[in-house]
Amino acid sequence: MASRRSVASLGTLLLPLLLLLVAAAAVATKGGVEVVADGDWRKILEGEWMVEFYAPWCPACQQLQPEWVKLAGWSKDLNIRVGKVDITLQTGLSGRFLITSLPTIYHIHEGVFRQYEGSRLEKDFLSFIEDKKWLGVKPVSSWVDPNSLAMSGMSALMDFSHWIKNTHAYLTEQLGIPVWVSYLLFSLATILVGLLLGAVCSHGSHSY
Known part of the structure; x- marks a missing residue:
């Protein structure tokens, strides 16, 4: 017993x-929403993806999240992958994709980028993919293609500007350096880089 x-x-x-x-x-x-970052963003060039660009403070982005999670629940059945990019953390990607409004949603199929501008409801996302409505959306122009050389430069510029902002904050807030001194240091650094680049280019031209 x-x-x-x-x-x-x-x-x-x-x-x-x-x-x-x-x-x-x-x-x-069922699958889930995948985080896309500067270091691994090229994974979205393969297969079919739906990727949202958002910021935690954005009210419209917050409203989208439940629907986005529902869409991700269908990822296995639809044979797609669902991703998200936090632009406050991935500044390079915000520049590479020219994000000017939030949330921004992209559909990517085998490296071809199309911006989704429809309703942000689960049923409409599903219809967009299942009925292949994305075929009726014009792909982004080649010169603003996130994989282009121009957008790679934009990404680097955004990363550099973010680095300058963080460095300036560190110098003025953590080290207590006056703001004008911080600006002076950046100005001198810019001049020095310009001189070095000029010297390198001049040396390269004389070598021929």
């Missing part, structure tokens, strides 16, 4: 754990 009670008690304890594991497996099968 005691052994039966022990087995029953053990079963009672294990049942919630088993249900939890089944639920976790179901979620894993």
